[in-house]
Amino acid sequence: MHLRPLLCKIISLLFLCISFSDAESQDPLGEFCNKDTNISIGGNVSSNINNLLSELVSKTPSTGFLATTFGKEQDKVYGLAQCRGDVSTQDCSICIQDAAKQIRQRCPNQADARIWYDYCFLRYNNKTFAGQVDTSFGIFYFNVDNVTDPETFNNKLGSLMDEIRAEAVVPKDEGLGKGKTKLSPFVTLYGLVQCTRDLSEISCAQCLAISVSSFPTFCNNRKGCRVLYSSCYVRYELYPFFFPLDSNNIGASMKTMRAIVYP
Ligand SMILES: *[C@@H]1O[C@H](CO)[C@@H](O)[C@H](O)[C@H]1NC(C)=O
Ligand SMILES: *[C@@H]1O[C@H](CO)[C@@H](O)[C@H](O)[C@H]1NC(C)=O
Ligand SMILES: *[C@@H]1O[C@H](CO)[C@@H](O)[C@H](O)[C@H]1NC(C)=O
Ligand SMILES: *[C@@H]1O[C@H](CO)[C@@H](O)[C@H](O)[C@H]1NC(C)=O
Numbered sequence: 001m002h003l004r005p006l007l008c009k010i011i012s013l014l015f016l017c018i019s020f021s022d023a024e025s026q027d028p029l030g031e032f033c034n035k036d037t038n039i040s041i042g043g044n045v046s047s048n049i050n051n052l053l054s055e056l057v058s059k060t061p062s063t064g065f066l067a068t069t070f071g072k073e074q075d076k077v078y079g080l081a082q083c084r085g086d087v088s089t090q091d092c093s094i095c096i097q098d099a100a101k102q103i104r105q106r107c108p109n110q111a112d113a114r115i116w117y118d119y120c121f122l123r124y125n126n127k128t129f130a131g132q133v134d135t136s137f138g139i140f141y142f143n144v145d146n147v148t149d150p151e152t153f154n155n156k157l158g159s160l161m162d163e164i165r166a167e168a169v170v171p172k173d174e175g176l177g178k179g180k181t182k183l184s185p186f187v188t189l190y191g192l193v194q195c196t197r198d199l200s201e202i203s204c205a206q207c208l209a210i211s212v213s214s215f216p217t218f219c220n221n222r223k224g225c226r227v228l229y230s231s232c233y234v235r236y237e238l239y240p241f242f243f244p245l246d247s248n249n250i251g252a253s254m255k256t257m258r259a260i261v262y263p
Pocket of ligand 4: 144145
């Protein structure tokens with residue numbers, strides 16, 4: 001007699017949990033509000049940004065990328081939103097919605113603003129930026145732990161990066177490269193690189209080269225690292241982090257620190 005309500009409760013809880021884990025919001029990894037581009041709240045540029053953001057929110061998820069403009073003449077604004085190539089349309093949609101909301105809260109009076117998440121990136125400006133490699137502002141996340149065998153590790157990391165950077169500049173891959181390599185029978189290294197899709201292949205290659213060459217500064221011998229620029233994203237970890245998720249080992253702790261490089 002009492003079993004049925006209990007069972008219902010368990011089942012409904014289960015569904016609740018499933019829907020929660022499906023539709024999880026992430027925290028932003030960082031933002032950049034360009035303080036040299038202050039605008040008035042409620043002004044023309046500001047209302048164009050709001051319109052631009054609704055368009056980015058509604059139209060980006062279907063393809064994972066949108067570069068568009070809103071407004072005219074001196075009040076025109078340019079926007080770009082992109083999801084990581086391996087995330088689902090639903091995760092993409094949630095991420096862009098969060099990004100559009102958070103960027104306005106964090107940069108309420110700037111014409112040039114950018115926000116980074118693991119699943120997506122969003123930016124706008126009153127100056128055009130499409131096709132330009134921008135590595136002026138960077139955010140780095142690195143694992144606090146270091147690898148025990150730097151020589152082997154860096155060799156494997158270098159080869160994996162070469163491989164997935166080459167993948168990213170193949171037109172059909174739309175700026176995305178991802179892969180993994182075994183460091184030992186029990187430890188796997190995972191890597192992912194992605195350029196914004198407005199970049200040419202040469203510009204994409206350039207952005208990724210700059211990112212990898214910045215490894216020694218913050219990623220040196222670290223068990224995991226992320227380089228976040230406005231034109232590309234580079235990440236490696238000793239645990240699976242991209243989709244489809246490997247149900248594999250957890251080879252490293254996830255404790256990270258952040259460093260920000262201003263232009
Ligand atoms: C822009 O506005 C911010 C406050 O939002 C202020 O701290 C900053 O000094 C302003 N920048 C300039 C160049 O006026
Ligand atoms: C962008 O906005 C800033 C701040 O209002 C302004 O100084 C600058 O001239 C604008 N740039 C363009 C290209 O309209
Ligand atoms: C805002 O846009 C309207 C319509 O285009 C224009 O008449 C007005 O002068 C603009 N305001 C400012 C402060 O530029
Ligand atoms: C990792 O190496 C860095 C640089 O050599 C050092 O500062 C840091 O303390 C090391 N981390 C740990 C957990 O030992």
